[in-house]
Amino acid sequence: MKIREKIDDALAWLLWLMCYMVAILPHCVRFGVLSPLVAFVLRSVIHYRRAVIVRQLKASFPDYDEAKIEGIAHRYYDHLAEMIICTLSMAKMDGKARRKMMEFDLPENFHEVVDNRNVVYLTSHYGFWEYALNIYLQTPEHYLLCAYHPLKNSVMDKLFIRLRKVDTVVLVPSKGLMRYFFNNAKSEKPALLGLGLVSDQNCPPTRGCCWHRFLNHDSLFFDGGEQLALKFGMPVYYIEMERIKAGHYRLHLVQLYDGVEEVKPHEITEKYIRLLEQTIVAKPEYWLWSHNRWKHKPDAEAKFYDNYK
Numbered sequence: 376m377k378i379r380e381k382i383d384d385a386l387a388w389l390l391w392l393m394c395y396m397v398a399i400l401p402h403c404v405r406f407g408v409l410s411p412l413v414a415f416v417l418r419s420v421i422h423y424r425r426a427v428i429v430r431q432l433k434a435s436f437p438d439y440d441e442a443k444i445e446g447i448a449h450r451y452y453d454h455l456a457e458m459i460i461c462t463l464s465m466a467k468m469d470g471k472a473r474r475k476m477m478e479f480d481l482p483e484n485f486h487e488v489v490d491n492r493n494v495v496y497l498t499s500h501y502g503f504w505e506y507a508l509n510i511y512l513q514t515p516e517h518y519l520l521c522a523y524h525p526l527k528n529s530v531m532d533k534l535f536i537r538l539r540k541v542d543t544v545v546l547v548p549s550k551g552l553m554r555y556f557f558n559n560a561k562s563e564k565p566a567l568l569g570l571g572l573v574s575d576q577n578c579p580p581t582r583g584c585c586w587h588r589f590l591n592h593d594s595l596f597f598d599g600g601e602q603l604a605l606k607f608g609m610p611v612y613y614i615e616m617e618r619i620k621a622g623h624y625r626l627h628l629v630q631l632y633d634g635v636e637e638v639k640p641h642e643i644t645e646k647y648i649r650l651l652e653q654t655i656v657a658k659p660e661y662w663l664w665s666h667n668r669w670k671h672k673p674d675a676e677a678k679f680y681d682n683y684k
Contacts, residue, residue, distance in 0.1 A: 380529075387533035391466055394538065398467035405460050406621035414456035418449065424665040431664055435590040450660035454618075461503045461622055465538040470512065473541075477509045478625040485628060488610050489514060492634065495600045495611045497647045500663035501654060502616030506624050510614065511543050520556060522549040553599065580671050585641055587648050590655065593673050601632075601643040610634040611643055613650050618661060 397405065417423040428451060432444050439447075468476075482488075494517070498507040511519040523539075525548050526532040539546055547555045578584040578595040587596050604611045611632040617625040631646045632638060655662045 383529045383533060386530045387537065390530065390534045391537050394463045394466035394534075397460070397463040398465070402622065405464060406457065410453075410456045410460045410621065412456075413459055414453045417455060418452035423452070423455070427667055428664045431668065432659070434592065434669075436659070437591060447659050448664075451664055454660050455665065457621055458503050462505065462538065464622065465505065470542075473506075473509050474512060476623050477506060477512070478619065478623075479510075479513055480625060480627040481513065482628055482630055486514075488630070488633065489517070491516070493607060493609045495604045495609050496614050497600050497611065497631070498614040498616070499651050499654075500666065501651070502618055502624055502661050504616065505539065506616065507614050507626065508539065508541060508544055510626060510628075511541065515543065517543070519544045520552070521546050522552045523547070524549055553603070556603070580673075585644065586673055587641075587645060589648055589652060592669050594669065595671055596644055596648060598641060598644045601641070604632055604634065604643060605638075608634045611647075613647050615650070615654050616661075 397409070400409075425448070428448050429444060432439075432447055436444070436447075494514075496507070496510060498504055508519065508521060511517070519541075521539075521544060523535075523546055526535065536546060545555075578597045580595060584595045584597050587594055589596070600611060603609060610630065611634075613629045613631050615627040615629065617627060619625055629650060631650075632643045
């Protein structure tokens with residue numbers, strides 16, 4: 376092992392230990408004291424990405440007045456701070472703790488549909504999206520194949536891999552997800568494909584992305600989940616996260632595709648986009664507004680999908 380890698384491993388371990396020291400604090404301290412303090416620092420001291428947040432809110436909700444935009448931005452900083460505390464708390468979170476922090480709202484025929492089948496889940500940067508991994512608790516007969524974007528900082532990347540590590544959950548860099556799935560298609564266990572962290576990302580204008588209208592913007596979306604579902608006859612579910620209280624969430628599952636029916640091109644992705652948009656409009660403070668979502672603009676040759684009716 377190279378010296379640089381050893382140093383990175385040591386630093387990642389030290390950061391994880393710091394996370395653990397926070398995670399062992401009582402819930403009331405973490406979310407009643409630390410979270411408001413972090414929110415104050417983000418909002419009033421360093422003004423974390425305020426220009427990006429306000430700009431994107433105004434462009435997404437042009438009918439909202441200044442006071443309403445400021446109110447959403449204010450609540451967003453509270454949510455961002457809570458996400459930081461939730462992330463640190465993952466350092467001491469086993470299956471029992473995850474069950475305590477989660478509730479699930481599943482379709483009536485969910486287990487019948489996914490029984491012994493590969494499944495695609497589409498989530499988003501809404502709520503505390505890391506908890507979407509907890510869907511594995513409902514289907515222990517599956518392994519969860521979750522796409523993620525490796526961080527440029529090796530230390531932070533190692534830290535987040537350790538924080539996300541869960542039995543029956545396989546973390547795969549998004550660029551290698553398809554290859555991993557194909558290579559393990561004949562696994563003894565069926566796969567739950569967690570494509571959430573790429574579903575509403577700022578997809579680059581390359582093959583595999585398509586233009587849709589989303590939150591008053593021309594937006595690129597990755598449709599790899601749809602392509603896999605159609606190719607292999609896999610059901611597709613949208614995971615909506617609902618915050619119940621600090622650190623506690625409920626996952627609602629909505630079926631977008633049953634793996635059998637005939638659908639138009641991009642129809643599954645479009646259904647996902649419309650549901651996500653409804654979720655965000657209802658409570659916008661829980662989406663990731665500090666991420667610069669709309670870097671790319673369509674050119675004259677860009678092809679848009681006609682909205683599914």
